[in-house]
Amino acid sequence: MKILLTGHTSGIGASLNTLISCKGISRSNGYDTSNVSEWCNKFVDYDLLINNAPHNQLGVLESFFDLWSDNSNKQIINIGSYIIDHPRINVEKDSLYWRYRIDKIALAEACKKMSHYSWCCQLINFGPVDTPMTSNSDFDKISALDAARAVTMLLQNRKMKRLDYFI
Numbered sequence: 001m002k003i004l005l006t007g008h009t010s011g012i013g014a015s016l017n018t019l020i021s022c023k024g025i026s027r028s029n030g031y032d033t034s035n036v037s038e039w040c041n042k043f044v045d046y047d048l049l050i051n052n053a054p055h056n057q058l059g060v061l062e063s064f065f066d067l068w069s070d071n072s073n074k075q076i077i078n079i080g081s082y083i084i085d086h087p088r089i090n091v092e093k094d095s096l097y098w099r100y101r102i103d104k105i106a107l108a109e110a111c112k113k114m115s116h117y118s119w120c121c122q123l124i125n126f127g128p129v130d131t132p133m134t135s136n137s138d139f140d141k142i143s144a145l146d147a148a149r150a151v152t153m154l155l156q157n158r159k160m161k162r163l164d165y166f167i
Contacts, residue, residue, distance in 0.1 A: 002046040006033055006060055007053030011131030012079060015148035016050060020155070026053060036063045044068075050151065052079040054100065054133070057107045065114055065121070077154060078111055080104050080125040100133075124151060 007013040008024025017024050023046070025031035031039055033056040040063045043049075049064050051057050061078060068074035081104045111123040128139040129147045 001048060003048045003050065004043050004046045005050045005052060006031075006057075007079075011133070011144045012126075012129060012147045012151070013050075013052045015143075015145040016052070016151055019145075019148050019152055022050070033057075033060050036060050040064060040067055047074060048155075049074075049076045050079070051076055051107075055103075057103060058110055061107065061110055061114070061121070075120040076122070077151065078107055078121070078123045079151070080108055080111075080123050082125055082127045084108055084125065122154065124154065126150070 003020060003022035005013060005016055005020075005022045005024045007026055008017040008022070009026050009028050013024070013026075016022070023043075025039075026033075033053045036056065036059050040060075043064075044067055049060070051060050051064075053060065057078060061076060064074075064076055068076075081100070084101060084104045108123060108125070111121055114121040126142070126147050128134055128137065128141040130141040130143050134141060
């Protein structure tokens with residue numbers, strides 16, 4: 001199976017990159033997720049996308065959905081976040097977390113709509129994960145490695161439609 005992983009240089013992505021055989025893509029190696037339409041056709045022969053990069057996940061999802069929608073053997077796993085409806089998160093409008101939250105809500109809604117198609121589009125919403133983005137928060141967190149291990153469990157059972165982790 002050929003796996004493509006966005007956001008492979010830190011956090012959950014860096015841990016996944018050590019656990020599975022995959023092609024990691026990010027700005028560090030010339031793949032800017034804000035310009036996904038410019039490069040996604042290079043990966044038409046891949047089987048699975050782990051949509052993990054924190055920027056433009058919705059654009060990445062839509063581009064690969066369009067690219068792969070005629071092939072029921074393809075799969076997209078989207079890494080979401082607890083921030084979409086966590087009661088203890090007070091996010092100030094126009095802050096970094098505000099934009100991040102809005103992006104994750106849009107991703108979750110798109111995944112719901114796309115899950116009705118014959119091929120698999122999945123969403124994993126983790127609770128707080130110890131990543132550079134959460135380094136200053138006081139929440140109890142799981143390690144990025146434990147989050148990555150949860151993703152590998154999903155890879156072993158590709159028929160699951162949705163998996164939410166609120167830890």
